[in-house]
Every structure is written in C-alpha cells, then in structure tokens.
Amino acid sequence: MDKNINVGQPISRLEGKQKVTGTAKYAAEYEVNNLLYAYVVNSTITKGKILSIDTSKALALPGVIEVLSHENRTKLAWFDVQYADMDAPPGTVFKPFYDENILYNGQPIALVVAESFEMARFAATQVTFQYKEEPFKTCLKDNLGLARTAKKGFATALKPPPPPPTGNFEKAYESAAAKVETTYSHGTEHHNPLELFATTTIYQGDGKLTIYDKTQGTINNQLYVANIFGLKYKNVRVLAPFVGGGFGSGLRPQYQLFLCVMAALHLKRNVKLVLERKQMFSFAHRPPTIQNLRFSADINGKLTGLNHSSKSETSSFEDYFEPIASWSHRLYPAPNTLFEQELVPLDVHTPLDMRAPGGSTALHAIECTMDELAYQLKIDPLELRLINYSEMDPSAKKPYTSKALRACYLEAAEKFGWDKRKPEPRSMERGNKLVGYGMATGIWDSLQFPSRVEAMINADGKMVLNNAVTDIGTGTLTVMTQIAADQLGLNMEDVDFQYGDSKKPFSMFQGGSAMTSSTGVAIVVAAKELRKKLLKKAKEMTDSPFKKAEDDQVTFQNGTIFLNSDPNTLVTFKELIAFNKGKTIKTTNMGKPHMLKLKNYSLATHSASFVEVEVDKDLGVVTVTRAVTAVAAGKIINPKTAKSQVYGSMVWGISKALHEETIMDPNLGKYMNSNLGEYHLPVHADIKQLEVIFADEPDELINELGVKGVGEIGLVGMPAAISNAIFHATGKRIYKLPIHFNELI
Structure with a gap:
C-alpha cells in the first residue's frame, strides 16, 4: 500500500530561497530588448467630462514616443464585449479610455510612453486637461437613501x-x-500587496503577445486581453510565475494590463507599465x-x-x-x-x-x-x-x-x-x-473550482505536472508538489510542478481559499490515471510479471512499481519510458466538485x-x-x-x-x-x-x-x-x- 510521506509534513516553501535572495522575477523585473516605458495619467476630478487634452509639451520632450488617450486610441473589440473577465459583476465593465466621461477620482485618462521610465513620469506632468466638473456622491453614510x-x-x-x-x-x-x-x-x-501592479508586454508581431503580469489568474487575463483586442486566444500568453501578494486585488484584470497591451499593439513595440503606490488606490x-x-x-x-x-x-x-x-x-x-x-x-x-x-x-x-x-x-x-x-x-x-x-x-x-x-x-x-x-x-x-492538470513521466523518470494556477504567496507550489509526490510514491525533488502560465491546462484565478481543493484534487485525478497508464505499459513489456497485476496489488515507490507479493519484482519509471521508445507517458484530467454527492x-x-x-x-x-x-x-x-x-x-x-x-x-x-x-x-x-x-x-x-x-x-x-x-x-x-x-x- 502506498504511503503518504510528504502530505502532512511541515515542509518549507520550495521557492523560498529564490524569493528571499531576489532571484525570483516579478512582472516588472523582466529584461526585454527595445523596451518602452509607460506611465499613467490619472484624473484629478471625481466626476465630469474631459473638454480638451494638451499633449504638445509632453510630446516635445526628448525620448517621448506617444501620449495615448480616448482621443487617439485605436478601435477595440472591447466595446462589443459585455463581460471581459470571469470575475466581472453585473453592470457595465469599466472601460479605460472609452470616452471623455470621468466616473471616479483617479480614473486613468492618458498614457505617456517614452524610452525611459523617468522621462515618461516627467512627461506625464506636462499633459494638461480642461474639465467640466459635475456633482458627485462618494460618501456611503450620506447617501443611504x-x-x-x-x-x-x-x-x-x-x-x-x-x-x-x-x-x-x-x-x-x-x-x-x-x-x-x-x-x-x-x-x-485597499489591498496594498507589496508588489505593485505591473505588466511587461512583449510584442511578437502577427497579433502574438507574451505578457508578464501581476495577476491571480493567468487564464482570466488571457481571455480578457483576447476578448478586448480581438486576438486569438492561442496568440496571447500570460505568465505570472511569482506574485508578490494579491489578497483579491488581482482577481480581475486591472487597468495597467489594458493600457500596456494597448500601447504595445499601437506602437508595435515592447512596453512595460508599473503603477505607483498612489495609483494602487485608484481601483479595487x-x-x-x-x-x-x-x-x-x-x-x-x-x-x-x-x-x-x-x-x-x-x-x-x-x-x-x-x-x-x-x-x-x-x-x-x-x-x-x-x-x-x-x-x-x-x-x-x-x-x-x-x-x-x-x-x-x-x-x-x-x-x-x-x-x-x-x-x-x-x-x-x-x-x-x-x-x-x-x-x-x-x-x-x-x-x-x-x-x-x-x-x-x-x-x-x-x-x-x-x-x-x-x-x-x-x-x-x-x-x-x-x-x-x-x-x-x-x-x-x-x-472548489474545476481544474485541469497534465501529468507525465519524462525520460529521467521524474514526474512533471502542468497547470495554469498562480502562487500568490500561499505555498501552492510546495503543497501541490507534496500531493503529487505521494500519489506516485516519489520524493519531492523528483516532481516538477509547473504553473503560472496561461498556456498550461485550465485553472481558475487563485482566490476564495480554493486552490488546494481545486488544483490539488485535479492532481489526484490525473495521478490516478497516470498510475493506470504506467501499470498498463508495465503489463505490455515482454514476459512482464505485472501482466495480471491490478492497481491494489502493486506499490509505486521511489520511481518504481513493485509487486506487493514480491517487492523484488519491480520495474523503474525510466525503464517504462525506454520501453515506450523514449516518449513521455502522460495524461490530462479534470478535477471538479462532486455536485450530486454534495x-x-x-x-x-x-x-x-x-x-x-x-x-x-x-x-x-x-x-x-x-x-x-x-x-x-x-x-x-x-x-x-x-x-x-x-x-x-x-x-x-x-x-x-x-x-x-x-x-x-x-x-x-x-x-x-x-x-x-x-x-x-x-x-x-x-x-x-x-x-x-x-x-x-x-x-x-x-x-x-x-x-x-x-x-x-x-x-x-x-x-x-x-x-x-x-x-x-x-x-x-x-x-x-x-x-x-x-x-x-
């Protein structure tokens, strides 16, 4: 009988050393060639209309490439999409740069793009606006009626x-x-996670983008970008391997993602956009x-x-x-x-x-x-x-x-x-x-949310798992590795859980205290199917002693399968892959709540x-x-x-x-x-x-x-x-x- 040797143990975070030594890269820390820097200009009024925008002083500065606003943005598929993300509540989703209307104080109303962050930030102070202000209501106590x-x-x-x-x-x-x-x-x-909201968009041409984003849901943001900008889902890749806290603020795509991608598509260049701490108070x-x-x-x-x-x-x-x-x-x-x-x-x-x-x-x-x-x-x-x-x-x-x-x-x-x-x-x-x-x-x-996991054994006899889930600092990488290791009787160093990438199998955004029961259960489901495939392959081997063995008659341990009745009768995962002509043995399975049972x-x-x-x-x-x-x-x-x-x-x-x-x-x-x-x-x-x-x-x-x-x-x-x-x-x-x-x- 297989034993849990990792589940239940107080194991330190596998990525902990990367985080405390600074080698873990966050959304704003990726070095990209030919990179432009964007800076957001926020509304200084609470409600009203923009009558005019003067960008002449900003555009005259050396290194300033463009100033974008509702006046010169390109047409977007956004305006035909009611719900652009999986966490949108009923109503009309906020649309940056949609028109001249100001809906709240701090609303993003212009974007300066320059060859350096410092110049983009300075140029933002040179963009001037004329407003028509309107009466507003912002106090809950005064507006209970x-x-x-x-x-x-x-x-x-x-x-x-x-x-x-x-x-x-x-x-x-x-x-x-x-x-x-x-x-x-x-x-x-306000949430105020340590990591500021940031996006680095790599423009690859032909409508293809690779996006490093501060988010709690890579697939949610992939759908958001594709829907808004009329791109094919497969051409949008969102990565968030490390997230410096979320607390819910990253459940929905925030406006810096929209603006950064818009600028990259508009200029056909790589663009980075990082919000300042004050701007973190302008949403969510x-x-x-x-x-x-x-x-x-x-x-x-x-x-x-x-x-x-x-x-x-x-x-x-x-x-x-x-x-x-x-x-x-x-x-x-x-x-x-x-x-x-x-x-x-x-x-x-x-x-x-x-x-x-x-x-x-x-x-x-x-x-x-x-x-x-x-x-x-x-x-x-x-x-x-x-x-x-x-x-x-x-x-x-x-x-x-x-x-x-x-x-x-x-x-x-x-x-x-x-x-x-x-x-x-x-x-x-x-x-x-x-x-x-x-x-x-x-x-x-x-x-518990539905989650899909790809699980495989590679040529080195190690287990590799793929899922799009993020790890916002909760220990997801470590916990998923523990679960997977015990499912196949492996040591944790023989398990590679890959995550934080929208190209990987489906995961909901990380939130609601749901990821261990969602992705963890999907790992169990996938691992059980992988066990079946490994045992089936063992049965196919010439003169196999496993020909009549059922799952409860074998044990998976240390990269081997052995008969319970004779522990010396075994086959290694490496041998199985070699028998499979070097091809990985893999499976992709969905874990989901048992709605009828519950x-x-x-x-x-x-x-x-x-x-x-x-x-x-x-x-x-x-x-x-x-x-x-x-x-x-x-x-x-x-x-x-x-x-x-x-x-x-x-x-x-x-x-x-x-x-x-x-x-x-x-x-x-x-x-x-x-x-x-x-x-x-x-x-x-x-x-x-x-x-x-x-x-x-x-x-x-x-x-x-x-x-x-x-x-x-x-x-x-x-x-x-x-x-x-x-x-x-x-x-x-x-x-x-x-x-x-x-x-x-």
Whole structure:
C-alpha cells in the first residue's frame, strides 16, 4: 500500500530561497530588448467630462514616443464585449479610455510612453486637461437613501443572496427576554500587496503577445486581453510565475494590463507599465458597509430571532456584491429570521473581493452582537456560543460535510486560558494597562473550482505536472508538489510542478481559499490515471510479471512499481519510458466538485479566535498582547504553510480592527491617505504572541483529498474578538472599525 510521506509534513516553501535572495522575477523585473516605458495619467476630478487634452509639451520632450488617450486610441473589440473577465459583476465593465466621461477620482485618462521610465513620469506632468466638473456622491453614510437591491443576476452560486425570512421576526423580537439592537460601520480598505501592479508586454508581431503580469489568474487575463483586442486566444500568453501578494486585488484584470497591451499593439513595440503606490488606490477596495442587527434570545440564551441588514458601497456602473447578511444563520439556529442586503451606487471605482470578502465584515458585527447579548444575559460569551451550537447549517437545513467547531472552541479556550477571565468589564489590570479577553467565531466557504492538470513521466523518470494556477504567496507550489509526490510514491525533488502560465491546462484565478481543493484534487485525478497508464505499459513489456497485476496489488515507490507479493519484482519509471521508445507517458484530467454527492450538504471551514488586549489607561492605546486561533479545515497538507496563512490572516485581523482605513474626503471625492505612510498597517512591534491550532477534522465527503482552504478563515473572527476584548477591558463598546485610541479615553 502506498504511503503518504510528504502530505502532512511541515515542509518549507520550495521557492523560498529564490524569493528571499531576489532571484525570483516579478512582472516588472523582466529584461526585454527595445523596451518602452509607460506611465499613467490619472484624473484629478471625481466626476465630469474631459473638454480638451494638451499633449504638445509632453510630446516635445526628448525620448517621448506617444501620449495615448480616448482621443487617439485605436478601435477595440472591447466595446462589443459585455463581460471581459470571469470575475466581472453585473453592470457595465469599466472601460479605460472609452470616452471623455470621468466616473471616479483617479480614473486613468492618458498614457505617456517614452524610452525611459523617468522621462515618461516627467512627461506625464506636462499633459494638461480642461474639465467640466459635475456633482458627485462618494460618501456611503450620506447617501443611504440611494440604497437598492442589486440588479437581476447579481447573485451567483459563489455569492448567494440573503436567505428568505422565516417565522415572525418582529413578534419574536418584541416579546424576547433578551434583545440587542446594534449598528456597525466599516471603513474602506485597499489591498496594498507589496508588489505593485505591473505588466511587461512583449510584442511578437502577427497579433502574438507574451505578457508578464501581476495577476491571480493567468487564464482570466488571457481571455480578457483576447476578448478586448480581438486576438486569438492561442496568440496571447500570460505568465505570472511569482506574485508578490494579491489578497483579491488581482482577481480581475486591472487597468495597467489594458493600457500596456494597448500601447504595445499601437506602437508595435515592447512596453512595460508599473503603477505607483498612489495609483494602487485608484481601483479595487473593500467597500465601506453599514450593518443593522437585532438579535433576541430567551432567558437561557437560546436565540429566538436574527435580523441582519446591510448597505454597502458599489460603483455607479457595476453592482459589486459580497454576502454579508446571511452569515449569522449559517452559524446559529433561530426560528425567526429576517435578512436584507442593499447596495448604494456611488461615484467610485467598483469594489473588489478582499481577503474574506463579506465574511470578515459580517462576522465582526455578528460576533460583537453575540458578545453584547452574552453580557446582557450574564452568560459567558463562549457558553452562549455552545448553547446555540448546531451541527447543521441552519440556513440551508443541511448537515455540514464536517464541522469541528466545538473542538476549536474548547481547544483554543484551554490553550488561551479563558477560564482565568473575570467576567466584569474593567476587572482585570496589569500595571497601568486595562486587560481584556475577547473571543469570536469564524466561518468561511469551502470552495472548489474545476481544474485541469497534465501529468507525465519524462525520460529521467521524474514526474512533471502542468497547470495554469498562480502562487500568490500561499505555498501552492510546495503543497501541490507534496500531493503529487505521494500519489506516485516519489520524493519531492523528483516532481516538477509547473504553473503560472496561461498556456498550461485550465485553472481558475487563485482566490476564495480554493486552490488546494481545486488544483490539488485535479492532481489526484490525473495521478490516478497516470498510475493506470504506467501499470498498463508495465503489463505490455515482454514476459512482464505485472501482466495480471491490478492497481491494489502493486506499490509505486521511489520511481518504481513493485509487486506487493514480491517487492523484488519491480520495474523503474525510466525503464517504462525506454520501453515506450523514449516518449513521455502522460495524461490530462479534470478535477471538479462532486455536485450530486454534495447537494445535500453544506461546506464550510470554521474557527474560534481568543484574544487578550492591553489598553493604556491614560492614552487609550490598544495592544493585542496574545491571540489563539483554532481552525477546522479538514486535512492539513502542510502544517507550516497552512499556519503561515492563518498567521497572516490573524495579523490582518489586527490591522482591520485597529489600523487599516482609507479616508475619503466627501467634499473632494478622493482618498486622502493613498500611501503607506498614512494608510496604517501593523508593523513588527504591533504583533506579539500568536498561536494557531488545527482541530482534527476528517472529511471523507468534501473532495478526494478531504481538504478545505485556510487562507481566509483565520481573519474572519479576529476583528470581533479584538473588539470584544476591548469592551471587556474598558467597558466601552465601539461600533465601528478601525477602533481609534481617542475613542477609549
């Protein structure tokens, strides 16, 4: 019987040395001959029209090749394409340089192309515009009257609408023994991965392009470019072997890709375009949201009613939607429910999924409301969750394929020392610091996308796999190599997983904590077929001892196949390829969700976060001194990379709760802190003791590997746990994020 010798091991990232030594090349780092450099000019008004553009001063500068805008762009196939990428929401996709209309502040309106980056950047300052400004609306709070349900078709299987109401919520709430009504607001956040968005386009003539792009989906961007510019798919190749973070910002093609390709086709030259940090704030963000919640319970703490309503920002041209209002009922049963979700169209760029979209926003409000209810009932917050624990998904009335949330609660509570918590707010101190304990629950979808993998054995007897998936820093290369190695009993150094290339077999964009269950499952499917082909070839050999052997009668190990009944009877992979006249033995197979088998189940990962904070009595400064997160995510392929993902999520939870916010000036309609000096992020000094626990959660149903994603689950509970700990420390309940120190003095 074959053994797993790699899966389950804490193996360091295979590409780690390349990244830390600087030999890993990112989209802006490819050296190309005869390269031109492009620089984007962004709108300085929020809404209106461009009346005129004066490019004469810019074009007069030495080394400036062209200034492109809506006035001189070539005709594009773009304008006949409604949905140009797989992640586009309903509405009219934003079209750079479409016409003279300005839809949001920072919109790209011109592109300077020059022989050097420095000259392109300087020339951009010499392009002048005359505008006709129009009134605009950019503040969510001031425009709630515009709220409406999203246009038809806004919801998908991945983003379902809120579930229908049940029972009679208003009656149940009115007569409840305990009830809490709250309103929570969340500010705008921008993704800000370390790597800037960049594209290097190599023009090869005859409509052929090779594009190095900062993206989370090579095939998605290939389809985007081909659709927009009327090119054949096979003539567009997008590569992203290394990606310096994404967090969702690279799910959709961003405008630098469009502009760079447009310039390359227009000039028939190689072009590089890199956005500056400020320009990273001119697209893609987590939308501000206002949530109203009403929860009710009986005297014993059993929930009787759940009402959750949310209003979120979207753009004036697309209906971006992320599930918010429905999460509470996936966690907690209640006979009377009412869920509502609306969008407010504003003069901003369309928001975009940011790590745990909807979930991190919703769970903060839900879990803080549960905390407030616990204090009103004088029940321990952990006990209140256990009172309302459900093995099933209450919203769908289906069992989960697996749910080890109870183990998460108990193991994390014990590790944290929750039993040492004094119940009363402001009852725990440490010197001049108020000490608070808080906890919260997390839940996130367990997604799986179709994925196709080519697997082969080459002349050296090594296994080569091909798939278009990117690795945005999650450890995908390492984890896929571990999975593949164990499928054929190989050492990891004998497996070559090739990825990040649109020419390779299909993969969705990397997001939603779905890649291990998507590409990983496809590897299992392909490897099983490859085993069959290898054994079949072994049977075809002259006087083969494997002629009557079935798969369960042989073992694949160390590049050989041997009989279980006689381990000395074996054939090497090299011998099989030699017998095959030197030709590789290969197969290409699709892995996909088992929709019929899973239709009667709900799929989710779960977590529990416990946090200790210290709040300075005089200054109100909050420090998260320690935190424990327990995660139930099925089988953990690599505990080291999985913990790294959860640690990153926990850090983001601290950032979301205490630091991170993009400030919009509603009078100017622009973000005022579009830089990393004033867009606050936690630094090393802000991060103290973090611990991660993985609960034992066998799941034989969910997929061939029994795995669930871990990229987002560590984030969703943290902001609420921090907020609840701050209340316990100070007795002050803050209903917005991020929490500022001046609110606690």
